[in-house]
Each structure stands twice: as C-alpha cells, then as structure tokens.
Amino acid sequence: MRTFEYVRPLDVPDALAAHAGDTATAYLAGGTTQLDLMKDGVLEPARLVDITRLPMRGIFTEGTALRVGALTTMEELAADPTVERRLPLVREALLLGASVQLRNMATIGGNLLQRTRCRYFRDPGVAACNKRAPGSGCAAVTGPARMHAILGVSERCIALHASDVAVALVALDAVVHVEGPEGDRSVPLTEFYVEAGTRPEVEHTLGHGELITAVEIPRLPETTRSGYLKVRDRVSYEFALTSAAVALDIENGMIRDARIGLGGVGSKPWRAAAAEEVLRDAPPGPAVFREAAEAAVTGAWTVPGTEFKVELAKRTLVRQLTTVSEVAP
Amino acid sequence: MSTARELPVVGPALDRVDGPAKTAGQARYPSDFDAPGQAHGALVQSTIAAGRITGIDTSAAEAAPGVLAVFTHLNVPPLPRGPMTGLGVSPPAPLRDDRILHHGQHVALVVAETREQATAAARLVRVGYASVEPVLDLDDPRATTVDDPWGLDSERGDVEAGLAASAVRVEATYTTPDNTNNPLGLFSTLAAWDGDRLTVHDATQWPSMVRETLAHVFGVPETSVRVLSPYLGGGFGAGLRAWPHVILAVHAARELRRPVKLVLTRPQMFTSVGHRPKGVQHVRLGASADGRLLAIEHRGRSLLAAEDDDYEPFAAGSAVAYACPNVLTRDQQVRANVPAPVSMRAPAHAQGGFALESAMDELAQALELDPLELRLRNVADVHPALGLPWTSNALRECYAVGAERFGWSRRPARPRSQRDGHWLVGQAMAGVSYPWYQAPSLARATVTADGHAVVGGSGMDIGTGTYTVLTQLSARLLGLPPERVRLELGDSDLPKAPQAGGSGLTGALGSAVHDACTKLLDAFLDLVRDDPASPLRGSAPEDVLAADGGIRRRDDADRSETYDAILARHGRRELSADGSSTPARPAELGMAPAGAFGAHFVEVKVDEDLGLVRVSRLTTVIDGGRILNEKTARSQIIGGAIGGIGMALFEDTITDPVSGRIANATFGDYLVPVHADIPAMDVTFVGEPDRASPLGTKGVGEVGLVGVAAAIANAVHHATGIRVRSLPITLDALL
Amino acid sequence: MTFTPEVPPAAPDSHPGVAGTTTAFTVNGTPRSVAADTRVTLLDALRDLLALTGTKKGCDQGACGACTVHVDGRRVLACLTLLAQCEGREVTTIEGLSRDGRPHPMQEAFVRHDGFQCGYCTPGQIMSAVALLREDRARTDKDIREFMSGNLCRCAAYPNIVAAIRDVAQRGGVDADL
Known part of the structure; x- marks a missing residue:
C-alpha cells in the first residue's frame, strides 16, 4: 500500500470539500472493498476521506418507502423490523452475503459500490485488464472463469458484480440519493449501474467525488411474496454462482406483478425485465416459469468456464419462482 | 516398573x-515473535511462469522511505542447496540465477524498517522478462517425465491373466486437482544473527531439519543454529521443508546485521510452501463372480516442479490395500513450470484412495454386490505383499462397527432411489489401509x-x-x-x-x-x-x-x-x-508393521435441479492402535475427515492455462469447508495396541482424510446415478 | 472545515517512518494513544505496536476471520480496519476477555470441548462466538454453524467449536459473557 493522507470529516459538506473531485482521493466507508484493493495495489489513493462519522446512518420510513442512510451496515439493515416483515428478499440477500463480521463493517452504500472479485482485476501483476488498465485487454476470458459473468459482458470484460443485496434492490426499483459538488440528485438503481460494454472501467454513473447518502427502498405491497435464493458450492460464506431475487404479487391465480433480479451472472446487478414481462398477467406454473427463465438469460455471452451458468441461472430462477409462488413443481 | x-x-x-x-x-506462533531492531521483508514474485529475467530495476524501491536493501539474483551470491533430508532433497536455493521456472517464483526480497514500507517498496521493483511458453499440463508433449520416482512400483502375479480370468472388470480414469495446504497461520521467519550464532523462529513442522539446512547453507556448525517452532498455525505438510523464503530471510539478516522478519502473504502461501499436486489415475479391477479380486492395476501420474522433487506415489497404496493375487502399480511424475508440490495431509493416499475406493464402488455396482460386502470379501488378513501377519489389523471391526452405527443395512441397493423434497439422498462408504511410517x-x-x-x-x-x-x-x-x-x-x-x-x-x-x-x-x-x-x-x-x-x-x-x-x-x-x-524392522518382528485402518460411511444430499451437494452424515471408525487421548485423537480424525470433505467438494487450486498464474490464490476464491458445511460427525476407535512399538500406537493424523472423497463420490452416485470421477465434485457436473 | 484530527507526524519512537496519525482509543478497557503510519491496520497496530499478538493474521484480506475483534461491542475484522478509524472506539481482543484473572466461559468451553487443534484461528473463533451469543444467534446448531461461518478453521475443529458454543449458550447464553 502506498502512503496516503487520512482525514475524517464530520459532515457531508466537509467530506465533499475534502474530496474535491481529486482523482487521487477516495472515500473510505466500511473498508471491506477499499482497503482490500489498496493492499492488493489496485487502488492507490493519495488521500482517504473517512466518511464513517458522517450523519448518514439509520433507517427511516418515508411514505411507502424506507430511506436507508448510506452508512447503515448490512447487519443493521437486515435487523430492521420493516425489512424483516415487508422486504424478505432484501433481508435474505443481506444475510446470505459475506460473514457477520463483514456485515458489521460493510455499509449499504459501500455494498452498492463494491468492486468485482475478478482475480485478474485484483492482481496488478496481470497486465491485461480493461477494467483496471483500459485498453489492455482481458486475461480472464481465456482463463478459468467459473466466478465470472455471462450477462452484460463481452470479450472485453467478464467481471461479475458480486453484490447480493444490490440484486434485490434493482428488482425493487430502489433509488440512490447522491450528494456531490454540483448538488443533490437521485438515480434509480436500474439506471445507476452501467453494463461492462465498451468501457469496463465505468461501472456506474456516480461522479468522482460524489457521495451516496441514502438508498430509498420502496416497500412491497402486503400481498406480495418475495425471497432470495443463492446458489453456491459452500453452504455459507461464498459469493453466488447464481442467485435470484423474486417478488410476486399473485391475485386470483394470476401474477399481477413480478420483480426479478439475478445475481452471479451480470456485469451489474441484473434486472430481468424480459422475464418479468413473461410472468405478468400469466398464471403461475412450471411452463411459464421456464419460459420466463429462458427470457431472463437471453443474450448470455459465455466462455468455457461460464457455460454452465446459463442453465444454472435458469434453474435457480425457476426454483425461486416456484418457492415464492408456492406452486407445486 | x-x-x-x-x-x-x-x-x-x-x-x-x-x-x-x-x-x-x-x-506464541512464529509470526508473534519480534526481535529488537528487526527489519521487515517483503517478497517480489515473478509474473511469468517460464523464461528469463532480462533486467531488474530496483532504484525506485531502494529510494523508497525506510528501505534498507533489495536482494535479487544480481547481488545474492550463489547459496548452496540444502542437504538431503529424511524426506528427500531440499528445495533449490533462492535467487540463484536469472531463470524463471514457475509463476510466483521469488525474484527479489525488499527489506525495510517497517512492514508497510517493505510491502509498498516491493511494488516498485520493476522486473523485465523474456518469457517462453510454460509447460503446465500433464499431457504437454514437451514435458519430461520421471518413472518410478521412489522405487515403489510393484508387481505380483499377472494382472493381464487376472483380468482375463475375471467374470467382471471395471476400468476408469480419475483426476484430482491441485490442492493447497493453506494452514491458517501465514508462514513466517524471524532470523537473528549474533556473530556466527543464528536464532530463527520459523513456521516449520521439523525444527531439526531446518537447523541442519541453515547450518549447511550458511556454513556454520549445527550447534550455532537454533530453530524454534513451539506453536505453529497449522502446516498439513507445508512446514516439512526449509523453503527458499526461509533461506532468504536468514541471508538478509546476515547481510544487514540485524534481525529480519518475513511473513508470507496469503497469495504467496499458494506458490511458496507447496501444494498437493494434481494428477490422473487409471485403475483396472477384475473380480470373480462372487466378488473376489483377481486383478488390481493402478497407474498414477502427477505434476512436479521443474527442478525439485516430491513424494506422491498415488498407486503404491493399492499394492497392499486388498488380498489380491495379481497387482500392478506404476507411478510417474511430469515436470512442469509449476510451484513445488509438497506432502499435503495423507500425500498420495488422499488421491490414490479416491481412485481405488471409487473403482471398488464401481466394481461392486458391476457385480451387483453390496459395496461393504465386496470389501469384506477382500480384506487382506495378512500383508498381501509380504505374506506376514500384521502387527495389528482391525479393519474388519472398522467395517462392522461402522455399518452398525451408520445403519448400513437400511441402505437400498438401487441408486437414485431415495428422496427428501428436492434433495436426492445417497449413502456409500470407503475403506482405508494407511501405511506404517516411523x-x-x-x-x-x-x-x-x-x-x-x-x-x-x-x-x-x-x-x-x-x-x-x-x-x-x-x-x-x-x-x-x-x-x-x-x-x-x-x-x-x-x-x-x-x-x-x-x-x-x-x-x-x-x-x-x-x-x-x-x-x-x-x-x-x-x-x-x-x-x-x-x-x-x-x-x-x-x-x-x-x-x-x-x-x-x-x-x-x-x-x-x-x-x-x-x-x-x-x-x-x-x-x-x-x-x-x-x-521396527519387519524381518525381526516376523510381522508386517501396520498403519491405521479405517472405514468411512457417508450420506449426501444432492439437489435434483441445482446440483448442490451437502454431506448430511458421516460415520468413521478407525483402528489407530492404542489411543493415548481419546479427545485429541478424535479431533484428528474429525479434522482429517473434514479435509476429505474439502477435497471432495471444494478445494481446487486453479492455474491459468496461459500464464501459469494461480487464479484463485485467496481464501475468498480457494474454498475450504466452513462451519455450515459440516454435519455432526460420528467417530469411533476400535482395535488393539499395535505390536510394532512399545506404545502400541499407530498414527492417526492422516488416516481420517483418506477415502472420504471416494465415499462422497460414491454417495453422490448412490443419490443421483451419476458417477463423478473428477474432483472436486461441484454442481456443474450434476446439472 | 472541521477535519478531525489534524494530524502531526508520528513520533519516531512509536513507529518509524512516514508521517501518520495519532489514534486515541480504548483497548481492553485501557485508554491508548498510538502514533503510526496511516497505513497501519488495527490488526497490525494490536500485534506490532501494542504487543497484543493474540489476534491473528490468517489472510489480511478479510476472508478468514482469524483477526476478529470487537469494536464498540460488535465483531469486526481488524485486518480491514485502519487504526486511524478507531479513534474514540472501544476495542476488545482475546486478551481482554478474562475477568479478574478467570477465563471467559467461552474460553473454558473451547478447552473442554477441544474446539481447536493448532490454535491459530482460536482467538478469532472465540471472539466471534462471544459476539454470537450477544447477538442471540446460538439457538440452534444450524444457526451457530451459519453465523460462525466467517471463521475458517483449517484443522477443522468445527463440530467441537459448535459443541463449545452450544454448551455456553445452554449454561447461560448471553449472560455468560458478563
């Protein structure tokens, strides 16, 4: 790790001023991504602005939504009674992520901004990484790539966005509140992330120096059932091979509304809008679930190591649709 | 008395x-010790797998704050290779020339006042390489091979004739990946010279060997060297050699005339202190219609470093596992541009047991015979090669007690015949005959x-x-x-x-x-x-x-x-x-010294759609001779068996096929079992004190691991009807 | 602007090298003030500067749990926490668990149930287990296993660790750490 200056502002304006959009400055929240990548030599900020003392913590009800301060930890959000009662898919996604220790550190804002676990990205000894060194190529596409993405990727980059809770939040149309040198703004999470596309180094629309201050999560209607299924080799403490966040509003034997997020597959937390479209106004059942799953993975781009994920993602979604809808398989 | x-x-x-x-x-573990005035080392490792260093620019590192020295092959004099040890050759000396033999080879050691300074400066060392295409694969035609590396190839009877006479034959190929020992304690060396006297706190499983090695390499009497390792954060074999980083730390301390502490990083633990090497095994078995083994042929090949040795005779154990008149075992090693392998808990037997005990399950299926009954019909009641009685052998009791505790009699014969919701359920077993060593x-x-x-x-x-x-x-x-x-x-x-x-x-x-x-x-x-x-x-x-x-x-x-x-x-x-x-000497005893015996009975659940595999029950019965302490011995068996679960389901050190770089060298990417993966475990000891030693003990540190991977693979087959012959068994193979 | 604190260079006898921060915090009930390079993690500060080597480094990447300590009563990983972030915080390490020279019930239970072999992950396991009871997550073996899964044990003493935690939970649960 190279040397850096450390500052600890106490309010948001001071934090923004301390950062000042300087490309050599970075914010530090829970530290579980930032410090890890600094140790790896991937991030080398000259100044760290510790934002953990800013007044951006806590969970508040605002109309039909929850407003979650960006510094709220994963454990705190998971323990919230409203989340437990009304947003099971969020709670399950949180508690299936990382470990208790990491969830006590990691903040919800930081979680959304976590960097890929791609070991080619995380090792500066690897020359070819378009995300780390734009234009240098991608060593992962010819490598063993079991933990990589199949949606929103190309030969330029197959890095996976590994967040669980972000998958649930994109499905819920959560909104990110941002403060920056140019003022406040709000961005739907579905528009916050950017597919790897031609510029894998660009992962989201947050400007350098902007801060996520809060995440607004719409509460699901009382009648909506939801849940999160995470598929991985170990029972616990592992990133998803595939996952599915599903919320279904079923009325009189018909799916009135469906919300689907897929994890373990996308260069960004993946909203499966095409699958939702298949389900909407259809009776729940195995056939339509399989049709939705096919739609969800349309456009998948695989390398030999990720081919299995196409089928696994489909089965994961079908299983979770079956579970949430309580339809006999 | x-x-x-x-x-x-x-x-x-x-x-x-x-x-x-x-x-x-x-x-206090090795990394918990400090010495007054100590400096800190950080390693620079190669980013190619084969070729030469064309230049090293250390100027930026040397100019960095706190840096005391940068050691490279250009300024380290040729150091002698360590001596022959009781387990084979010492690793090659570090920084001996400009050649790169594997990705992650040490190319420089930076020493600075603080850990942070040394680590930061190590990133400033610029190394130029002339790279050649590395040999990374067992089947690379460019690779040199070593036949019968340990003189353990064996043959008795006539395998071809045995196979010809067999009513039922099975033949299969099994593959096992690289696994990494990954003790939780980062390996650490603190070296302090006082004149010609050297004191080293080292993460070693063998202090006397490290002392002999350091005395030899640095030209001082053994009595001048003291190596301390009162506690070690695990080793599983990784601490059985005096690795190059140990030599480097001692060299740096001598050159700088102050103590030097070098702690490896977790990624460096994958390339610097050995691993269980990947391999391929081919097994042919033949049996009479009533399930008597008539032929065992077991051929193993494993990957080896370019200029180092390793003990890994996959096939040798099959020569003594069963009573069988016709046996052939062959082992071969293939040299490649990979980090040096090392013994990892139950070396060779971990892999060999997977192949042999999987093949036995396949044979039982082909015979339409209960897999336990097949083993019982072929127990080697005397040492099958020497013809001598064992100094102890309670393998039959292991099988009987295990079957009873597990409820083996309730197991349906037909695969894919049990279900619990969307989980398919299966039970299977494996036997173990572990060799004697002292x-x-x-x-x-x-x-x-x-x-x-x-x-x-x-x-x-x-x-x-x-x-x-x-x-x-x-x-x-x-x-x-x-x-x-x-x-x-x-x-x-x-x-x-x-x-x-x-x-x-x-x-x-x-x-x-x-x-x-x-x-x-x-x-x-x-x-x-x-x-x-x-x-x-x-x-x-x-x-x-x-x-x-x-x-x-x-x-x-x-x-x-x-x-x-x-x-x-x-x-x-x-x-x-x-x-x-x-x-003990067998000839003097008139008996064959026995190692531990054991039997594992496993139940797995496999998600029918998602391919998830979970071990739901494990019963292990061990004949370990006299058990000095039931509590610590039981922990050994539990730990070994869970190592077997890791080998079966998770552990896979993945090498990038282009660069030779290990692609998953962290605990986030190299999966070992966690709490949630492990069910309640049933461990029982049977048998009598062994007659080969006054204590009557037999080692129990490794036997618990051997055969577990086969038992799990067999149980996955029993649950699903799918035979997986390649480890680890991940859901991809079961979709 | 109210940056806190504006930092002086580290005292050279405290931690040689570059300018850093001085961090005032509490460790095992004792107020401490440590001047160090800004890069120093809580883990390295405990081990190298405060001679509290009970907290172990198994990966330095937030992946093994060996460095688990309590900060303001919650279990966290010391390897991914900067020392500077601990200003004003209360840190508890394995050395701070005993009371009046008596081991914590969890420490005794680990010995009784042989919840370790090499012992390297043990301080982290115990710190995690004590927090687990406080979180009221030791109600079933399944919960214990799930919520202890951030602590790797390569010797694989897992069943015995679960037994030790279950034992303490049954003897008094969250009160056991008082």
Missing part, C-alpha cells in the same frame, strides 16, 4: 495442556528437585496434541500428576526428534519418551542402589513401579520414596535420562 503395556487401549480424554494458552491468545527419535526426561518433570524433544505439536499426549504418557510412566509434567517441544536445541508429519511423531517421539522415562527410573534406582537410607535400596527395575511422585516396590506399597526426597538426600538438583527409539 510401569510400562506402556499397562496403559488403557483408549486413553483418558485429558483436556489439552496447551488449551488455556491457546484460548487466551497467549500461545523415523528414529531421541528424547530426554528430567525430574527436578521440586518433584516436577521436564520431558522433551525437538519435535513439535502442530495441533495434533503432542504436548498433551506426551504429558499424559510421561505422567503415567513417572507416576506424576500431569500438572507436574512440563513438555518442551519445537526447539532444535532439544534432543533430535523427527518431523510432525507422516503420522509418525507420536509413535517415534512417544517411544523415545517411553525409553527416557524408563531409563530415568533406572537412574533413580542406581542412585539408591547402595543407599542405606532408601527403602528402595537394591531394587531392580522389575521390582518397582512409578507412583505418587516417586517409586515404590510392587511387593510392598510401604517401601516407596518420592523423587524429591531421593534428590534432596543425594544433593542433586535434578536427574536426567536420554531415550531413543528406532523404527
């Missing part, structure tokens, strides 16, 4: 004597004037419980309560004992301790032989036993005396005796 023969077959479950220190954070050992026992004993040898406790079981043993032999016995281990200045490895330390050092304690009692009897004040005067060893802090006559409990009383009357502060042990 008291002898080991009077010990119970399964010894009392004494809590670990080092437990309070370990649970309080007071046990090395010579010395030990010393001392009783001091305050009536306490100090017992020790240079061997160490890697977590197996050596401190505890030798405390129990010494206490019993000397007639002292355990709290009045202190064990000294992990210090090369102590009498030379072998490595903590090969499941042989308890037998070797324990036997030496037994000898030392016996001789110490003799010494006390000598002291009082003509002592008119002693009630023991004139007693012969067979007349007495050790009890109540001293010695008493067997024929008269009133004729006794405590050690402290004897020492006080004779004006002695202490009395010591040295003991030794040598491995």
